Amino acid sequence: MPANHTAAYESLCSNARETAKLASIMGLLEWDERTKMPPAGGDYRAEQISYLAGEIHKRQTNPAVGEWLAALADSPLAADRHSESGTVIRQLQRQYDKKTKLPQSLVEELSRTAVLGQQMWVEARKADDFAKFRPLLEKTVELKRQEAAAIGFAVTPYDALLDDYEPGATTAEVGPALAGLRDALTPLVEQIVGSSRKPDGELLKKEFPLDAQEAFGKAASAAIGFDYEAGRLDVTDHPFCAGAGPRDQRITTRYNLHDFGDAFFSILHEAGHGLYEQGLPADQFGLPTGEAVSLGIHESQSRMWENQVGRSRAFWEHFLPQAQTAFASLKGVSLDAFYGAINEVRPSLIRVDADEVTYNLHILIRFELERALIEGDLQPAELPGAWNEKYQRYLGITPPNDADGVLQDVHWSAGLFGYFPTYSLGNLYAGQFFAQANKDLGDLPAAFRRGEFRPLLDWLRQQIHAHGQRWSAGELALQITGRPLSHAPWIEQMRAKYGELYGL
Incomplete structure (x- = not known):
């Protein structure tokens, strides 16, 4: 196998593993937010998670990722799409194609709003006050519509969002x-x-x-x-x-x-x-x-x-x-x-x-x-x-x-x-x-x-x-x-x- 294929694959995997470390740190912050975090910590937690989401997005959309994937597209490592390497290449290509359509500012704002939205939801539910929650819901819906538009869709914007959770489903x-x-x-x-x-x-x-x-x-x-x-x-x-x-x-x-x-x-x-x-x-x-x-x-x-x-x-x-x-x-x-x-x-x-x-x-x-x-x-x-x-x-x-x-x-x-x-x-x-x-x-x-x-x-x-x-x-x-x-x-x-x- 050509050395450039091996090097590209190793670089692709290394980047994915390093990105997963950041994602796991963000996951721990999100767990803490919903279990142990004091209520007053919500605003800064939103900034922390927004920052991490931005850094993760940078790594996922780094042009080098596109270069590694391009080098591997027709390589023996991608020949069997269900092999270990074929799965890695296929799925990271899918992720790259989707993530590169999203502006980093939108990714960060979605993450920030999600934290603030969850905090407000807790308060609104306890108070039985939908009006208190509505402004953040309106902002979230608008941001998700922007996300769907950026990703693109053939029939309905809902397809672009459904695909995040059930890949390929419509x-x-x-x-x-x-x-x-x-x-x-x-x-x-x-x-x-x-x-x-x-x-x-x-x-x-x-x-x-x-x-x-x-x-x-x-x-x-x-x-x-x-x-x-x-x-x-x-x-x-x-x-x-x-x-x-x-x-x-x-x-x-x-x-x-x-x-x-x-x-x-x-x-x-x-x-x-x-x-x-x-x-x-x-x-x-x-x-x-x-x-x-x-x-x-x-x-x-x-x-x-x-x-x-x-x-x-x-x-x-x-x-x-x-x-x-x-x-x-x-x-x-x-x-x-x-x-x-x-x-x-x-x-x-x-x-x-x-x-x-x-x-x-x-x-x-x-x-x-x-x-x-x-x-x-x-x-x-x-x-x-x-x-x-x-x-x-x-x-x-x-x-x-x-x-x-x-x-x-x-x-x-x-x-x-x-x-x-x-x-x-x-x-x-x-x-x-x-x-x-x-x-x-x-x-x-x-x-x-x-x-x-x-x-x-x-x-x-x-x-x-x-x-x-x-x-x-x-x-x-x-x-x-x-x-x-x-x-x-x-x-x-x-x-x-x-x-x-x-x-x-």
Whole structure:
């Protein structure tokens, strides 16, 4: 191989790894901002993160990167697009092409506004005051429209933003997929709501001491494989997972004294994200071969551990006796009653508390609203009314206030437009992957009853985590399951599970 190809590749990788160090420092600052930072530190934190975002952008768009990529384009190192070097070259070329379209001033302003927006969102939600948040939301929407215009798009500006989270996906593909999922869900929800069987969700609304919730949540997440030597659990306003390095994953939750599920299932969800990050090749950190495929695949991991595992009967055959030791309020509660309570289906206001059946309707609402905001068909000032109208139409309920309505999610305050559809895509991928894992491994519920979660984790690491970005999300689904992404496996799982629970 010519020496110039080797030198160019080594320089390209070195630049990417050095850039990842800066990004991990920024990630740590962002984690601190949402967990430990004193409120008065917000303004300067915005300047710190804006500065780092600018420096990262400089490194990603350095003309030398373009020269290295040009030298490698037709080299043997790029010949196999799924090889280690082929993946690195292909994905960094994609990143370079996109990032060079963005002015550094816009990148810095987006980062600065995201920090200030999240700080203001916390205040506005606590005060139930959308008007307080609206100016920063208006600025964020305008900046995201500028970003989409700079990147370019064929049909809708929303495509340019969606691509950040689900590379290659388009609104024309995602919109019908979500609508198809809604159409398949609607009759199932109607059947469940009309059933005479009514699980007692109030079992989860008794008193659950916060220290016991933390201890139990940590024990359960460790049992499924989250490594607390390479991670930690903290408290925040809106649960998330953040990485500060290849062996440093931060997961967060929020606790409610009178709601067991609020913290517990968010811990499992965020641990699922953390397990993916902990399973990526550590020696490839900073390179595409050491990074997650897409947010849809990331969400497939978190939703699978939260729902297919954590809300399964088999999981609680193992964990309910431990929960009854930890919480006096669960003593004497039968497995049937508890299993019904954690899987109660009813239209609800809060997305993160939604049951797994109606959850996708929450996502559809956000997808439609944020697309309208970016396309200019909806103005931020009109958002609360539009939000309430859609909740009434899709879920039959109207939020009593903005804190439990339009202000409930952190995403828009952070500029994460295009993120929401990946939650539903994650559900579909989770259903498809779990069905295949159960087929390959044989009777996963039996393993869960014994408290054995390692076989599933090892399967996920071999099939998904170890490959980094060698394959696209769609290619990965086809390679693992032999079929393209489909909502059929997930719907089938929902019908089987809730058909039994509700006597359908």
